[in-house]
Amino acid sequence: MAxxxxxxxxxxxxxxxxxxxxxxxxxSMYGCTQDDMLCMMNDPMNFIGGHYMLAMSILSxxxxxxxxxxxxxxxxxxxxxxxxxxxxxxxxxxxxxxxxN
Numbered sequence: 001m002a003x004x005x006x007x008x009x010x011x012x013x014x015x016x017x018x019x020x021x022x023x024x025x026x027x028s029m030y031g032c033t034q035d036d037m038l039c040m041m042n043d044p045m046n047f048i049g050g051h052y053m054l055a056m057s058i059l060s061x062x063x064x065x066x067x068x069x070x071x072x073x074x075x076x077x078x079x080x081x082x083x084x085x086x087x088x089x090x091x092x093x094x095x096x097x098x099x100x101n
Contacts (some may be wrong), residue, residue, distance in 0.1 A: 030076035041086060051087035055080040
């Protein structure tokens with residue numbers, strides 16, 4: 001087996017990744033990209049309690065950080081709204097309806 005001589009702490013080799021306009025919008029509203037949101041929604045672990053319990057969990061996260069980081073709390077609340085809109089039966093919720101900036 002070949003040996004690798006690589007400094008894994010050398011971040012200079014990683015190219016700068018630019019987010020799309022849509023992902024920048026998601027980062028502002030939710031604190032993550034559109035792909036991250038889809039992965040969260042489709043994570044099999046979240047099917048155990050359903051989207052209702054996922055939204056409740058996200059709201060609990062918001063409660064935990066609200067005193068320390070209001071911006072992150074706002075993003076958690078927006079995530080919960082996203083989940084609830086999706087749970088209602090809208091398979092492609094508008095990313096901006098009912099959200100706060």
